[in-house]
Amino acid sequence: TQTTRPQRMLAAVQKNATRGDPRSVVKAIDQFCRQKEWAMNVGDEKGCILDSVVTEVNPETVLELGTYCGYSTVRIASLLPPQAKLITLEFNPGNAAIARQVIAWAGLEDKVELVEGASGDFIPKMKEMFGIKTFDLVFLDHWKDRYLPDTKLMEECGLLRKGSILLADNVICPGTPDYLEYIRNSPRYKSQFFKSHLEYTKVEDGLEKSIFLG
Ligand SMILES: O=C(NCc1cccc(CNc2ccc3[nH]ncc3c2)c1)c1cc(-c2ccc(F)cc2)cc(O)c1O
Numbered sequence: 001t002q003t004t005r006p007q008r009m010l011a012a013v014q015k016n017a018t019r020g021d022p023r024s025v026v027k028a029i030d031q032f033c034r035q036k037e038w039a040m041n042v043g044d045e046k047g048c049i050l051d052s053v054v055t056e057v058n059p060e061t062v063l064e065l066g067t068y069c070g071y072s073t074v075r076i077a078s079l080l081p082p083q084a085k086l087i088t089l090e091f092n093p094g095n096a097a098i099a100r101q102v103i104a105w106a107g108l109e110d111k112v113e114l115v116e117g118a119s120g121d122f123i124p125k126m127k128e129m130f131g132i133k134t135f136d137l138v139f140l141d142h143w144k145d146r147y148l149p150d151t152k153l154m155e156e157c158g159l160l161r162k163g164s165i166l167l168a169d170n171v172i173c174p175g176t177p178d179y180l181e182y183i184r185n186s187p188r189y190k191s192q193f194f195k196s197h198l199e200y201t202k203v204e205d206g207l208e209k210s211i212f213l214g
């Protein structure tokens with residue numbers, strides 16, 4: 001029976017990466033995607049921008065919307081301070097199953113809570129389920145038409161505080177026009193665009209970093 005791309009990606013991690021070494025997991029996935037099969041991880045170029053934002057924010061609480069195979073989960077979690085927590089939401093059970101094993105291979109399971117489900121259902125439950133007051137950093141990388149409604153939902157649920165950072169992938173390709181229009185014109189956010197390229201390609205893309213002003 002045919003394997004899935006996430007299953008082949010996990011096999012590449014288990015073959016080429018060292019257990020407990022997050023950087024080797026990231027490298028193995030990037031090599032797989034460059035040499036074997038393209039996949040929609042944030043990738044190495046945008047990943048460096050992600051790393052610099054995580055390092056700058058040094059967050060205690062992180063929400064990732066869209067785990068996929070756990071590539072950005074591993075990049076973020078490997079840079080968090082000891083007590084910090086990363087909650088990552090994945091809707092697709094197949095993706096979630098692979099991501100759990102990738103995160104475990106990197107040795108980061110203690111820092112990561114992977115929740116299977118849709119953002120719209122879980123964002124209102126974050127406080128009661130995980131005792132989270134607010135998120136210091138949110139990485140948006142799920143369905144592009146959910147970026148805007150979920151941002152509004154996080155505002156309504158009081159999950160953002162003065163200074164919370166939103167970092168959104170793919171604001172050019174595939175694109176998130178309604179989200180960009182809202183976040184760049186809202187007086188409640190200060191936004192900055194980081195020009196880059198679609199993972200593993202020369203196609204234009206970028207990340208939008210936005211600070212919630214309260
Ligand atoms: O579409 C994308 N990613 C989102 C996505 C996609 C599929 C499935 C899921 C299922 N996971 C999921 C869903 C809903 C959810 N709600 N809460 C959590 C949650 C989790 C998520 C994407 C596409 C491209 C791309 C493709 C093709 C191309 F030519 C150029 C570019 C590049 C990317 O970097 C991308 O990120």
Ligand SMILES: [Mg+2]
Pocket residue numbers: 040041042141169170
């Ligand atoms: Mg993406």
